[in-house]
Amino acid sequence: MRAASVAAGLEPIFTARGVRKVYEMGEVTVEALRGVDFDLFEGEFVVLLGPSGSGKSTLLNILGGLDVPTSGEVLYRDHDLTVADDAALTIYRRDHVGFVFQFYNLIPSLTALENVALVTDIVAHPMRPEEALALVGLGHRLDHFPAQLSGGEQQRVAIARAIAKRPEVLLCDEPTGSLDISTGVLVLEALERVNRELGTATAVITHNAAIAAMADRVVRLADGRVAGVQANTRKATARELQW
């Protein structure tokens, strides 16, 4: 259903065309992306699926303004990310993008609340940190330091941190990669809820095919190329997932 409405005229947030990324390491060159076309539409939940080394992180990093492609075109709405300089990319990340990483990357010296406040302090119209933490089900752990939280809780703090700025897009690189099933589900539920309630376009990288059932669309990468795009007619909820 959703896929049909996407095709039926929602605005694209990202438009990537012919993206190539070549890493040069002395004499060896590694072609991480060999001409990838990719779109992400408003409100969409996309899963990027592919074996390790297929270029998923490289693509996500380029979309998030952490890296620049060797060639090709990457548009964020009508901004060309390929020509932005470092300062422009910093502002872009600050204002529009929420990141969630496999290893959480929380600041150990700040509490859950402060880790979220870290972001809300520097953007224009954030939600209150408490609100963001409540959204991921952590309204009761505000004053805990990362060391006092479980892995799943840390990852949910990371999600709260990413969404507190009300980003237009949430980019998650293997958010459940270092978690067990039940905690992974809690994290996915948080992502699902954010996507549904706030309408944040979300791209989630995984090599776990089961998660693909949650997506509006599944983009498969293999060997630096898009191997296939599949629209789900029915989205599973995080609770229904099995792996």
Added chain:
Amino acid sequence: MVTLARLRLLDRKLLRDLWAMKGQALAIAAVIAAGVTMYVTYLSNFDSLQRTRAAYYAEARFADVFASLTRAPAWLAGRIAAIPGVAAVDTRVVADVTLTVAGMTEPAVGRLISIPDRGAPGLNSVHLRRGRWIDPARPDEVLASERFCEAHGLAPGDAVSAVINGRYRRLTIVGVALSPEYVYAIRPGEIFPDARRFGVFWMNRAALGAAFNMEGAFNDVAAALGPGASEPAVVAELDRLLAPYGGRGAIPRSLQPSAWTLENELAQLQLFGFLVPAIFFGVAAFVLHVALTRALALQRAQIAAMKALGYATRTLAWHYIKWALVIAAAGAVAGVAAGAWLGAWFITIYNEFFRFPVLSYRLSGGVAAQAVAGSLTVAALGAVAAVRRAVRVPPAEAMRPEAPARYRRSLLERLSARLRPSLATRMVLRNLERQPGRALISTVGIAFAVAVLFVGLAFIDVMDALINEQFTRVMRQDATVAFVEPRAARAIYDVRHLPGVLDAEPLRTVPVRLRAGARARTLALTGLPDGAHLNRVVDRRGRAVPLPPQGLVLSEMLGVRLGVAPGDELQVEILEGRRPTRRVPVAMLVDDTLGLQAHMRLDELGRLLGEGDAISAVALTLDPARRDRFYDEVKVMPVVAGVELREATLQNFRETLAEHMNLSIFINVIFAAIIAFGVVYNSARVSLSERSRELASLRVLGFTRAEISLILLGELAVLTLAALPLGALIGELFGELIIAAFSNEIYRLSFVAEPATIAWSWLIVSAAAAVSGLLVRRRLDHLDLVAVLKTQE
């Protein structure tokens, strides 16, 4: 085979790890290189000087015992030669005269020494540097000492005028010469050498004998001892023999002024060669320890993984110790090279003060090897504790993801809930508080940097204090006029009536030997009038010490040398006139700046000598406008043996000795600055590598470079601020230590530092911190965000 391949792999890792931390490795290597440079510079100079001295003394047959006397018949030489233990004797005529040199208004002192009419002196050979030997038929030909000739631009063929026995004589210089007795040529009674105002001249025995009524007689003797001879016994016997002839007390070679100064200088050089590098090495070991501990903490997971893979703890420990050794070896090689270069330059400065026929620089393999071994040892010591702790990680650690470090609210926040510092401030505070030990160690490291700089700079203050003390507190006279022989007190009026004299004060100096049991020292005892205001006894704190009516006032150092305290009696053997021996109580010891001094009241001294109110010199102040006229008149006064001028002494001191001192101070400061920079840069880099993951995360979240720099540099700023006062404290301790070691018979300096010196050391370290901060900031700008986030560690 397997272990070989494994080691090769580890070595490859070693090189890559070092390359990754090359900035830090370079900073640590620089600190080690600074220590090695100082060591090599000082000790290679020590070594070169010592070898040169030994060779010269042997080749020139430098005598072992010296004595001067009033006049003895030539036949006494045979009696001296017969003293058991004496292998050779050389008698001669020695006289000090006032000189007039073209282009110099003030008078200079010339020491005339006889050389045999035919053949070379049996002892204390004169080395002809330029020109020719004296023609025995020409009584006015002389050889002149090299430094004096250089100071005046004199060459063979030039002439000087001397007042000899009341008559003007023109002396023609035919050769420039050196002597083992005047390697360090200093005027009797002066503290610093003055090449312009003191020259040594060698003349025909016949000519000099005739001029001073010494035909068939001598007034100076030098003796060489045979193997196994007892020096004190020979000195005692010589004194006994010479006593009837006005002997002024024989001295062994160790107390001969030139040899004594050279020995003191060498001892000091050796001491500095150990002490200063020791401090630098200590700091280097500390910095290395800190850097390695932190670097290894970042490799914790790797170490655990390698252990899990089957690497032995020993293999890994050795691998990491090699990190330190490679860095130290690089520092040592650079240090030896720099030390050799600097040492060769230093020796040219020593060449200014110490005149040997050849003083060539030589860096012995031993010194270089010691320096390298020392730095490797220091590095290993610094590394071993850090490595031992790091390789203890259980291999299972590698299997677990590292738990986030535990933090809590900082003390500041806990104390006051209302206090809401910014998040960045909170991060800085909590970080510092979570690892107070680490913060302390970093602070101590930076404090060491402050300390070495502070000490280096403080030596300028110490020298200033010495000059100030000596030239404005102790010697307040503009000039001192010394008489050929002691004169009645009214001689002061003759001097007072010279043009330009404003104020005059009498002095009596007399050569004495002070004896306490087996310990003895030969020196000049000075009598000062009650309430003396020109020449005073001043303690190290700059307070004038009034002389008590009775008894001796000795420098503390002299008291220590003789083993006496106030109230003890000393045997005073007067080495002049009727040569009485008296027992005199020590009234007090003065903690003063200059080596070995003995004073008493002028009237008491007169009573002791049994000569009433005689004086031997007059201290005076001059009207600057009429100074030249004063010089002109005093130079031709027959009763005057010499004039010592404060201005000239001070200027000479500033130009020569101070210049040399300032150079070493300057070099110390440069190296201290290198250390300061190395330490601070290292701390900054260590924090950067520890925090890079966190900071990269912040960058990804959209923080600007300026914002994340603030977090990292804020921490550096706090540590640096805390280090400043601590560094001043440590510096004070180092300074006291060095000064205590520096004290010898020539000086007893006090460690003093002006507030400005502290401020400068703080400023330089802060600047080093700022530059390090900027360099680190540049690295922050190049932080690879993707790479940092890709892996867990």
